Amino acid sequence: MNEGASGAGRSGRTGRRPGKADTKPAILDAARARFAAGGFDKTSIRAIAADADVDPALVHHYFGTKQQLFAAVVNFPVDPDPTLAAVDAAPLDELGQTIVRAVVTVWDSPAGPGVVAMVRSIFAGGDQNLARSFLLQVVLERVRARIATADDDGRARVSLAAAQMMGVLTARKIIALEPLASMPIDAVVAAVGPSVQRYLTGDIGAR
Amino acid sequence: MNEGASGAGRSGRTGRRPGKADTKPAILDAARARFAAGGFDKTSIRAIAADADVDPALVHHYFGTKQQLFAAVVNFPVDPDPTLAAVDAAPLDELGQTIVRAVVTVWDSPAGPGVVAMVRSIFAGGDQNLARSFLLQVVLERVRARIATADDDGRARVSLAAAQMMGVLTARKIIALEPLASMPIDAVVAAVGPSVQRYLTGDIGAR
Known part of the structure; x- marks a missing residue:
């Protein structure tokens, strides 16, 4: 004692x-x-x-x-730098598949439940949510900087791509919508990658 | 008295x-x-x-x-029959734009907050949620019946299209992701319609 x-x-x-x-x-x-x-x-x-x-x-x-x-x-459950570095390094015409593969890989990893918890807090949190600010001001801004041109600041494109990714996350991890919820990563990349690619660099119609 | x-x-x-x-x-x-x-x-x-x-x-x-x-x-905030009838009546190659226009129109209508509340309850509710069952067993099943072929029951396609729509709903109505949140319906249809169309009837890669 x-x-x-x-x-x-x-x-x-x-x-x-x-x-x-x-x-x-x-x-x-x-x-x-x-x-x-x-x-x-x-x-x-x-x-x-x-x-x-x-x-x-x-x-x-x-x-x-x-x-x-x-x-x-914001207690982001993974270091975002490797994913963002992959986005920076990818050829412009492979941005869609690169993002889908990187993001789905993290969600399916041991860090996935932490990401899902963060996304739930963003869904619940409204405008003042710092996790939402991190997503918008750091993650999406980094993608936008990749695709911005003299005629197009890329904001609409990035918001469409982000909506697509949130939909896949929600379907797979929050409401467990089958068969998408159990689809192998390669199949998700093949199916969703072209949509993200079109949002970022393709024809998204007159605005 | x-x-x-x-x-x-x-x-x-x-x-x-x-x-x-x-x-x-x-x-x-x-x-x-x-x-x-x-x-x-x-x-x-x-x-x-x-x-x-x-x-x-x-x-x-x-x-x-x-x-x-x-x-x-399930306290579904709108009568789903007109929307589902529109899906039944649309030409197969206009299914994507028809679904995006019908769904976004309802979300932007006075009934929209009720739909968002229902979706939040699905996000929160897990497998036993009856609203989730309604979405899967009635709404998505009706779309699946439209696109099923002898070789493809259409389940993966419908889950991908639903994920896309949930992403747009979440971005516009739950986290208010700009500029998508304020994008006019015509622009949303032009941007997202082709993705939903590809998921339902186009090339979604080997599975």
Whole structure:
């Protein structure tokens, strides 16, 4: 008992800087407030670091990029960077199948239930939902930047592609609509990829 | 006060058959139990009438077809018959645009919030949800019957088309994803119609 009490006392006098254990939550709190108030683009790591009273380098050290910090704030269940990097690297005419394969692969992975929970929170959450902001301001914006041209900012195209992907997610994971719910990924890619491709780069009619 | 009491007493002695006011709820209760236990196809108006202790003709008189009775049981906010009749009447190669126009028109109508509420209940409700059964066993089955061939029962096609429509509904009405959320119906039909058409009658890849 004496040893236990002395152990607790010792841990309070180690070399760790006082309050260090609270640094990560403080950064997340500051980031949450900044992203909610100003959105992704207008929020800087520098401002978040100042609010949390830490060095900006520490924010990067703990959370990586600004995008990864936003993902951490909304409890995004997977690191979105590999998927977004795949979108950046894909040839323009393979964007549809690339997105369908990447997204369905994540949903079918062990991280899938976390993604579904996040999507449910977006469905329930209305405009103020930070997860919704992350989806729109980071994920969809990255796709839009890939397809934007001088004549077309790509916003309508990306919203149509996102609607298609939400429909597949909802059918497979939320209402378990068969046979789509059990369809192998290759078959989903073959069936849905051309629709996403047309929304992003094909003829979607006069607007 | 005397008059009020005598009025209440008088209404209890009118010519209405005792219990008649409870006939419609009794029919709905019986139908709900039958549809939940046996599904749409295996449930007969005759069995529902017997459970409710009324004549089958009275069930038809109050609720119309078996399909309309099912719609009443799940509080379907619009009569699905005109939409389903439009699907039956459309040329096979105009099925996509016909479905998108009919469905989006209902969602954008005064009945729209009721449809969205029903869809939210399906998202929340899991397998036992009767509204989900109505959607699958009545609405999607009617579309499947239109496109089924000797080689293809059309189930995968209908589930893909339904996923697409759910995605558009979710984007427009649940998460308000712009610019799709504000897109005029003609533009939605032009953009999404070809996808639904391909799912129903086009090349959806090897399965």
